[in-house]
Amino acid sequence: MASTDPPSASTEMRPLLPLDASAKNKEAANKNKLGMLFGVTIPCILSIFSVLLFLRLGFTLGQAGYVATLGMLAIGYTVVVSTVLSISAIVTSTTVEGGGVYFLVSRSVGPEFGGAIGVIFYVANIFGCASYVTGFVEAAESNLGKGGSLLTAGTSGLDALLPGDPYWRDFLYTTAVLVFCLGVVLVGANLFAKTTAIIFVLVFVAIFAALFSFGFSAEKNILPPSDNCVWKAMQGNATLTYTGFAWSTFTSNILPNFTADYTVLANDCTGTISPVDFQYVFAIFFNGCIGIMAGVNISGDLKDPSHAIPQGTLFALAVTFGIYILLFTFSAFTCTRDLLIHNVNYLQPINAVPPLITIGVFAITLSASLSNLIGATKILHAVAKDKLFGNILHPFTWTVGKSKQPFMAVLFSWFIVQMLLFLHRLNSITPITTIFFIISYGVVNMSCFILKMTSAPNFRPTFEFHPKFTSALGTISCIVMMFFINPIYAGITIALLLAIVIYLLIRGPAKPWGEVSQAIIYHQVRKFLLRLDIRKSHVRFWRPEVLLLVSNPRSAYHLIEFTNDLKKGGLYVLGHVIPTAFNSASAQYYSEQLQTWLNFVDVSNVKAFSEITICSSIRIGVQNLLAIAGLGGMKPNTLVLGFYSRDLPVNTLDTLHRRLLRKRSKVLQYIFRDNSLEKFAMVDGKLPSLRKDPQDQELSAEEYVSLIQDGVTMGKNVCVMRHFETFDKSVLKARPFIDVWPLHITRNGELDNTCLLMLQLACILHMKNKWKATSIRVFLIDANNVRQNEQIIHQILADSRIEASVHVVDPAYANQCFTVEGQTTFMESLGSQNPSTEFYTAMNSITKQYSQDSSLIFTALPTLPCDQSEAEDFVKSMDILSGNTGPIVMVHGTTQVMMTSI
Numbered sequence: 001m002a003s004t005d006p007p008s009a010s011t012e013m014r015p016l017l018p019l020d021a022s023a024k025n026k027e028a029a030n031k032n033k034l035g036m037l038f039g040v041t042i043p044c045i046l047s048i049f050s051v052l053l054f055l056r057l058g059f060t061l062g063q064a065g066y067v068a069t070l071g072m073l074a075i076g077y078t079v080v081v082s083t084v085l086s087i088s089a090i091v092t093s094t095t096v097e098g099g100g101v102y103f104l105v106s107r108s109v110g111p112e113f114g115g116a117i118g119v120i121f122y123v124a125n126i127f128g129c130a131s132y133v134t135g136f137v138e139a140a141e142s143n144l145g146k147g148g149s150l151l152t153a154g155t156s157g158l159d160a161l162l163p164g165d166p167y168w169r170d171f172l173y174t175t176a177v178l179v180f181c182l183g184v185v186l187v188g189a190n191l192f193a194k195t196t197a198i199i200f201v202l203v204f205v206a207i208f209a210a211l212f213s214f215g216f217s218a219e220k221n222i223l224p225p226s227d228n229c230v231w232k233a234m235q236g237n238a239t240l241t242y243t244g245f246a247w248s249t250f251t252s253n254i255l256p257n258f259t260a261d262y263t264v265l266a267n268d269c270t271g272t273i274s275p276v277d278f279q280y281v282f283a284i285f286f287n288g289c290i291g292i293m294a295g296v297n298i299s300g301d302l303k304d305p306s307h308a309i310p311q312g313t314l315f316a317l318a319v320t321f322g323i324y325i326l327l328f329t330f331s332a333f334t335c336t337r338d339l340l341i342h343n344v345n346y347l348q349p350i351n352a353v354p355p356l357i358t359i360g361v362f363a364i365t366l367s368a369s370l371s372n373l374i375g376a377t378k379i380l381h382a383v384a385k386d387k388l389f390g391n392i393l394h395p396f397t398w399t400v401g402k403s404k405q406p407f408m409a410v411l412f413s414w415f416i417v418q419m420l421l422f423l424h425r426l427n428s429i430t431p432i433t434t435i436f437f438i439i440s441y442g443v444v445n446m447s448c449f450i451l452k453m454t455s456a457p458n459f460r461p462t463f464e465f466h467p468k469f470t471s472a473l474g475t476i477s478c479i480v481m482m483f484f485i486n487p488i489y490a491g492i493t494i495a496l497l498l499a500i501v502i503y504l505l506i507r508g509p510a511k512p513w514g515e516v517s518q519a520i521i522y523h524q525v526r527k528f529l530l531r532l533d534i535r536k537s538h539v540r541f542w543r544p545e546v547l548l549l550v551s552n553p554r555s556a557y558h559l560i561e562f563t564n565d566l567k568k569g570g571l572y573v574l575g576h577v578i579p580t581a582f583n584s585a586s587a588q589y590y591s592e593q594l595q596t597w598l599n600f601v602d603v604s605n606v607k608a609f610s611e612i613t614i615c616s617s618i619r620i621g622v623q624n625l626l627a628i629a630g631l632g633g634m635k636p637n638t639l640v641l642g643f644y645s646r647d648l649p650v651n652t653l654d655t656l657h658r659r660l661l662r663k664r665s666k667v668l669q670y671i672f673r674d675n676s677l678e679k680f681a682m683v684d685g686k687l688p689s690l691r692k693d694p695q696d697q698e699l700s701a702e703e704y705v706s707l708i709q710d711g712v713t714m715g716k717n718v719c720v721m722r723h724f725e726t727f728d729k730s731v732l733k734a735r736p737f738i739d740v741w742p743l744h745i746t747r748n749g750e751l752d753n754t755c756l757l758m759l760q761l762a763c764i765l766h767m768k769n770k771w772k773a774t775s776i777r778v779f780l781i782d783a784n785n786v787r788q789n790e791q792i793i794h795q796i797l798a799d800s801r802i803e804a805s806v807h808v809v810d811p812a813y814a815n816q817c818f819t820v821e822g823q824t825t826f827m828e829s830l831g832s833q834n835p836s837t838e839f840y841t842a843m844n845s846i847t848k849q850y851s852q853d854s855s856l857i858f859t860a861l862p863t864l865p866c867d868q869s870e871a872e873d874f875v876k877s878m879d880i881l882s883g884n885t886g887p888i889v890m891v892h893g894t895t896q897v898m899m900t901s902i
Helices: 019-030 036-049 052-091 100-109 111-144 166-187 189-216 229-235 247-252 278-289 305-334 337-342 354-386 390-397 407-423 427-453 468-485 487-507 516-531 553-566 584-604 618-628 653-661 666-671 676-686 701-713 753-767 786-800 811-817 826-830 837-850 868-882
Strands: 220-222 240-242 546-549 572-579 609-615 638-642 717-722 737-741 775-780 804-808 856-860 888-892
Touching: 036 189, 036 278, 036 305, 036 354, 052 100, 052 189, 052 278, 052 305, 052 337, 052 354, 052 427, 052 468, 100 111, 100 354, 100 427, 100 516, 111 166, 111 354, 111 407, 111 427, 111 487, 166 189, 166 354, 166 407, 189 305, 189 354, 229 337, 240 337, 247 305, 278 427, 278 468, 354 390, 354 407, 390 407, 427 468, 427 487, 427 516, 468 487, 546 553, 546 618, 553 572, 553 584, 553 638, 553 653, 553 717, 553 753, 572 584, 572 618, 584 609, 584 653, 584 676, 609 618, 618 701, 638 701, 653 676, 701 717, 701 868, 717 753, 717 868, 737 753, 737 837, 753 775, 753 786, 753 804, 753 856, 753 888, 775 786, 786 804, 811 837, 837 856, 837 868, 868 888
Parallel strands: 546 572, 546 638, 572 609, 638 717, 737 775, 737 856, 775 804, 856 888
Antiparallel strands: 220 240, 717 888
């Protein structure tokens, strides 16, 4: 037995820093990081507003009406508030690093969902950045281009700066805006915070100017936008009306009135258009609620993310909700429905200082572009660092400067956005971008719900208000929202998420973060184990629950594999005893061996548990295993042992190694990241070697027989298996029989438990796919009662629905095999309570004659000795009975295993 010294203190302990030094290091690390206001609140407010605030708010109100708009606002904020509560619970229960939503999900529910959401949220941010950059240029052209709202008639504006093809002019403008965003993100979070602070001031100046103008602007007529072909077709040159505060205006805006959206027509007013519906309007409105991750995106750049993210995001939601309510209410009281629907930029002409609204539009779209670009960069950098997709993303881990800016991640994200700008108009990708954001929120809610549902002890958020129903509501709401907005895109998004999850399950590397699936399984298994009452077990639902005693897996692989076929979905425990005194060295050896056995179970692909115990003797260890193996209502009912022999064992692990080598091609091994061969090498190196001297057998014959007697005493069925060293399922077609040799059909007027157990095990084995090519044969020997026994067997087979043929052994041949002076026939010896050695010799000859073409033999175990002094004779009887046969299972039935009667 290997033993190692305990690690020295120098390798285990690290010197602690003085408290003042630790505080100084923390202060230095946080010196250039952002606080709640500039790192979370301001970016979230700007991202939530986005272009909805200035360009789509009136359209939503005009189409849906005031009541429905408030309903949409309530629904949208219910979803995002529940998501923020889930985020707050997660970030206050762990140490938050960079990576935003990817980091939160991967550390909460595991790398598979984390990696999938990382990819989806990255794509969403990339698409969002491209959309907002394009929106910035479109706003510039509509205000400062030819015919722009801020230019006098006949002025060319931006069109004169770059005459020529409008496509390339727009592309150059969007490229210039994107280069500005690239510069800000490359410098780092500090410049991002300063830029968003300036933008924040500009946006709120525009908002306050708009609110002020509602109260002081007089009634006026407003020209419709020059590109509104719908209004021109309906009303010609008629103007739109701003009434100021008027109850009649409000009452006309209360209910929905869905009409056409003029902004979807081409610039030349060609094409057809249909009225919009609630689903269309809600999809547009919800874009004004999905910016809640702006603070989470830069979690690695925050001084105290556990404090800043919950409070900053909730405060941002409160501010934006209040401003939305004010703007919706003021607009409903002052603007006619035609003005709201047919001029998306309605706030500009009614404003006391019209350019302020344009500045607000520029600022809000620029802020959203920056937020999406920096969010995508942080996610890509975090995913690359974690190597979820191997080393292919390694270049994106490269950083520069004291602030360690991931410049390669920034440049790659910028490049992808730049490529998207070639598409020019990105309206078609807006719905799927929205759904990508929503599914990310749904998975965050699901993560929090699972953590609460499983009652994980280490999930202890300091954020108190996170009831379980809010995360469940958030999860369900996000799923419903996705399919409501666009069922096709929702289905595609879920399929993409599952595809990435499956890929990472198969191909992803193991990570030390833990998997929430284990917590879920534990929670559910514990709950159902408590309900699985062993006192309610019934023979109708009997199945083999096996404790297989294994000395060394090196010599028992075929036996382990065969027993795996025999269990029929029941409990399967590999039991092993380390016969030594319990101390620190043996405890360490136990831990090493347990890991080795678990790895062996993995590579051998058997559905078994491993139970190892340390005891002063093998018998006491097996008694412990018989008593405590399993849990609750899942306890072994059948003890399985290999045959006792002093012969040198055969190494059967070579068979497993050969199977692993031909299991998959190298391509498939790479795709599925199959590490079975590496695990096998680890197992092969850690398992103890086989004994090389017959005298090294640690178990005596007396102790071996005692193990069988202990199993019977504890009410377990017992199976002793022999000749499985070279067992191979490939011979099943050549030798297509499972033979059952019951010595007794009845005992004392009752069906013999051993006979029933053999039939049950044979039937269970035959039900396995690889054994279906075989047939069950039952051989009867007792000529004195052959007709009665044959009728009983046929009745048992019929009642138990077991397909088997019944064969009767020729009595003359049986007697010919039995030659003992003083006893006349084999049949007379069969009726003896303690058959002689010659009886088992005859039985062996009969079995070999009739079962020479069978793959497996079931027979009864010799009569157990009443005294330990008879142990050697018992082992000899087993040896004679099973000598030179094929694989054989000697069975002793203790309990009833079938519902049948004579």
